[in-house]
Amino acid sequence: xxxxxxxIINQQLKVPFMSELxxxxxxxxxxxxxxxxxxxxxRAKKITKAIVRILNHVNIKFAILGTEEGCTGDPAKRxxxxxxxxxxxxxxxxxxxxxxxxxxxxxxxHCFNTIKNEYPALGGNYEVVHHTQLVxxxxxxxxxxxxxxxxxxxxxxxxxxxxxxxxxxxxxxxREIIQKLDVELAEMKRSKANGLCCGAGGAQxxxxxxxxxxxxxxxxxxxxxxxxxxxxxVGCPFCNTMMTDGVKHFNKEEKTKVLDVAELIATANDL
Amino acid sequence: MISCIIFCLLLISxxxxxxxxxxxxxxxxLLGRKIKLNDNKNKRFKTMLLVAFxxxxxxxxxxxxxxxxxxxxxxxxxxxxxxxxxxDGITGHxxxxxxxxxxxxxxxxxxxxxxxxxAFIGTIAFLARRNLLKIPRLTMNxxxxxxxLDANLILIAEIVLICFIFMMNGADEVLYSRGLxxxxxLNEGSLGFSISRHxxxxxxxxxxxxxxxxxxxxGWWGHIIMVFGFLxxxxxxxxxxIVLGFPNTYYSNLKQKGExxxxxxxxxxxxxxxxxxxxxxxxxxxxxxxxxxxxxxLTWKNLLDAYSCTECGRCTSACPQNITGKKLSPRKIMMDxxxxxxxxxxxxDANNGTFVxxxxxxxxxxxxxxxxxxxxxxxxxxxxxxxxxxxxxIIVEMRRYLVMEESQNPSELTNMFSNLENxxxxxxxxxxxxxxxxxx
Ligand code: SF4
Ligand code: SF4
Numbered sequence: 099x100x101x102x103x104x105x106i107i108n109q110q111l112k113v114p115f116m117s118e119l120x121x122x123x124x125x126x127x128x129x130x131x132x133x134x135x136x137x138x139x140x141r142a143k144k145i146t147k148a149i150v151r152i153l154n155h156v157n158i159k160f161a162i163l164g165t166e167e168g169c170t171g172d173p174a175k176r177x178x179x180x181x182x183x184x185x186x187x188x189x190x191x192x193x194x195x196x197x198x199x200x201x202x203x204x205x206x207x208h209c210f211n212t213i214k215n216e217y218p219a220l221g222g223n224y225e226v227v228h229h230t231q232l233v234x235x236x237x238x239x240x241x242x243x244x245x246x247x248x249x250x251x252x253x254x255x256x257x258x259x260x261x262x263x264x265x266x267x268x269x270x271x272x273r274e275i276i277q278k279l280d281v282e283l284a285e286m287k288r289s290k291a292n293g294l295c296c297g298a299g300g301a302q303x304x305x306x307x308x309x310x311x312x313x314x315x316x317x318x319x320x321x322x323x324x325x326x327x328x329x330x331x332v333g334c335p336f337c338n339t340m341m342t343d344g345v346k347h348f349n350k351e352e353k354t355k356v357l358d359v360a361e362l363i364a365t366a367n368d369l
Numbered sequence: 370m371i372s373c374i375i376f377c378l379l380l381i382s383x384x385x386x387x388x389x390x391x392x393x394x395x396x397x398x399l400l401g402r403k404i405k406l407n408d409n410k411n412k413r414f415k416t417m418l419l420v421a422f423x424x425x426x427x428x429x430x431x432x433x434x435x436x437x438x439x440x441x442x443x444x445x446x447x448x449x450x451x452x453x454x455x456x457d458g459i460t461g462h463x464x465x466x467x468x469x470x471x472x473x474x475x476x477x478x479x480x481x482x483x484x485x486x487x488a489f490i491g492t493i494a495f496l497a498r499r500n501l502l503k504i505p506r507l508t509m510n511x512x513x514x515x516x517x518l519d520a521n522l523i524l525i526a527e528i529v530l531i532c533f534i535f536m537m538n539g540a541d542e543v544l545y546s547r548g549l550x551x552x553x554x555l556n557e558g559s560l561g562f563s564i565s566r567h568x569x570x571x572x573x574x575x576x577x578x579x580x581x582x583x584x585x586x587x588g589w590w591g592h593i594i595m596v597f598g599f600l601x602x603x604x605x606x607x608x609x610x611i612v613l614g615f616p617n618t619y620y621s622n623l624k625q626k627g628e629x630x631x632x633x634x635x636x637x638x639x640x641x642x643x644x645x646x647x648x649x650x651x652x653x654x655x656x657x658x659x660x661x662x663x664x665x666x667l668t669w670k671n672l673l674d675a676y677s678c679t680e681c682g683r684c685t686s687a688c689p690q691n692i693t694g695k696k697l698s699p700r701k702i703m704m705d706x707x708x709x710x711x712x713x714x715x716x717x718d719a720n721n722g723t724f725v726x727x728x729x730x731x732x733x734x735x736x737x738x739x740x741x742x743x744x745x746x747x748x749x750x751x752x753x754x755x756x757x758x759x760x761x762x763i764i765v766e767m768r769r770y771l772v773m774e775e776s777q778n779p780s781e782l783t784n785m786f787s788n789l790e791n792x793x794x795x796x797x798x799x800x801x802x803x804x805x806x807x808x809x
Binding site: 106111115138147162167169174175180185186267294297298300302304310311312313 | 429624625626627628629631632635636638639640642643659660687689690692693694695696697739742743744745746747748749751752753765767768769770771772773778779781782784785786789790793794795796798800801802803804805806807808809
């Protein structure tokens with residue numbers, strides 16, 4: 099197979115490729131869908147690695163598609179470009195169906211939503227979980243033991259990503275894992291179903307905002323910072339960018355860190 | 370006898386006029402594209418019971434929810450009393466159900482009276498919220514003119530209606546205690562209505578018989594004329610939601626909110642590249658435009674949404690873009706859709722049943738591209754709507770039209786599209802570097 103790539107193993111990470119495993123006649127238990135942000139954005143790459151550390155730690159047999167992965171098409175679809183979306187989607191579906199993929203974990207709620215809800219109409223049927231759901235599953239199965247580590251006793255506020263929360267009704271998985279860290283989980287007034295968007299969704303990430311009197315991410319960061327948290331926890335690389343910028347806007351980056359739930363788990367447990 | 374004839378004439382003309390307008394609304398809704406929403410009947414029925422009948426989503430804001438519940442329950446229960454008024458009107462009886470129902474009758478009217486008092490309180494509070502407290506979502510610019518007047522008119526009409534009810538029942542109580550009421554005498558001291566039994570003697574205790582009969586009749590006629598008026602006012606008002614709220618929740622979207630529709634017409638073009646044996650799903654001979662430019666491009670459900678909208682603004686006050694001062698307001702999207710649909714309907718009426726091109730469209734003349742491109746597709750508006758209206762679907766469909774029919778999108782998005790096409794990512798990175806993170 100000309101796409102074949104071989105596992106990347108450095109001192110911390112073991113990252114197998116789908117093509118390689120299949121060529122060896124092995125089937126991974128789960129496909130880790132990294133996503134564009136997780137692959138290319140410097141900040142999001144750290145989240146990707148944190149997820150890999152967790153996967154390595156529990157010895158789950160996973161693989162990534164590597165260069166065979168392409169954008170799910172989410173930004174094109176939300177921006178109204180259904181052609182481009184379907185081109186991307188069908189390309190990805192033919193790769194994944196070719197590998198007989200059954201279960202997928204994504205590092206991004208947008209990839210999660212698109213593959214889970216929109217790929218079936220185009221012939222892509224998989225069991226899809228967001229990484230916070232996988233972590234929750236691993237904890238519940240006793241495969242992953244977590245402790246608070248450096249976050250013990252800290253105040254953490256969780257910002258719901260729209261495409262995990264409202265779009266798919268996943269509110270508890272990230273909160274349950276955060277609470278396992280022995281922290282004080284604070285809630286903003288606008289949370290869960292009433293959560294306020296970070297400002298990135300709907301392809302806004304890729305364009306200037308329309309005329310108004312405030313940026314959405316500033317509005318949201320202000321709300322989170324009013325609780326004076328040590329950490330704003332997020333579950334989406336785009337929320338991460340937006341909230342990080344929002345915290346910087348208020349010069350609060352010394353006091354308040356913006357971290358993905360996967361990073362919280364990996365850091366607290368020295369994975 | 371003469372009053373029976375007048376009543377029947379009123380009843381017939383009020384119902385006829387209402388049915389003519391209701392039929393127009395139905396026709397206008399069916400101008401939309403066809404979609405099938407008749408699956409999963411049990412779940413749909415349950416959703417309707419919870420969301421429309423049970424007002425479930427209203428309770429996200431408890432104070433207006435309770436006030437609204439007063440008006441709503443008074444409205445529902447009063448329908449029973451209305452039955453009697455209509456029967457009395459046609460037959461010339463007075464309180465025809467009283468003899469047959471006895472205690473139940475007294476209870477029912479008493480209950481209606483209590484709800485009417487609560488509705489009275491609710492109405493005053495609503496008027497105050499709109500006009501004195503100036504709650505932001507109820508006083509935004511998009512409500513200037515008719516929408517504001519519409520809201521106030523109906524609240525004032527509600528107050529007048531309640532006054533008529535108590536004039537009617539109050540005067541009848543006094544007449545009854547003097548043995549002069551036309552209601553069947555069942556040998557109790559009073560009709561036993563919870564509020565009027567006290568209110569009647571207080572207000573009209575020393576009125577002469579003639580005066581009492583006049584007040585009672587003014588109350589009775591006033592009441593039924595207000596009801597007929599209200600019925601015929603509905604088709605032109607946001608208060609249509611008291612009827613359409615029920616079907617609208619029945620036909621709610623039952624899928625996950627994150628799932629956007631898949632365009633089969635696009636699949637028919639794209640899929641053969643991947644599967645030579647693919648069989649087209651749409652008929653190329655009746656090809657429709659991609660996305661939505663005008664109301665006829667929307668689905669009938671979108672149009673039902675527009676007629677059902679209460680203009681409450683819960684969607685807009687949850688919208689991140691509106692909160693931060695952008696022009697986008699999901700409520701305005703719904704109001705514009707209804708206004709344009711009404712215009713198209715009037716056009717059809719004026720031209721013997723066919724639409725004559727008027728050079729206007731929903732996108733452009735009502736909704737601007739600035740609004741369309743501001744949306745985060747965050748679903749906050751959909752979540753907030755007490756009757757499950759979906760403004761987001763309209764927004765996304767308009768984006769589809771702009772991108773796929775007009776190639777009109779913000780230039781940054783053109784860059785994003787071409788990156789996606791060439792690199793498989795929305796940024797300018799080489800696809801060959803996609804797994805480099807693992808080596809770093
Ligand atoms: S989906 Fe769009 S219109 Fe609706 S609340 Fe979010 S940003 Fe506003
Ligand atoms: S769409 Fe729903 S929430 Fe928005 S104004 Fe209309 S009824 Fe209210």
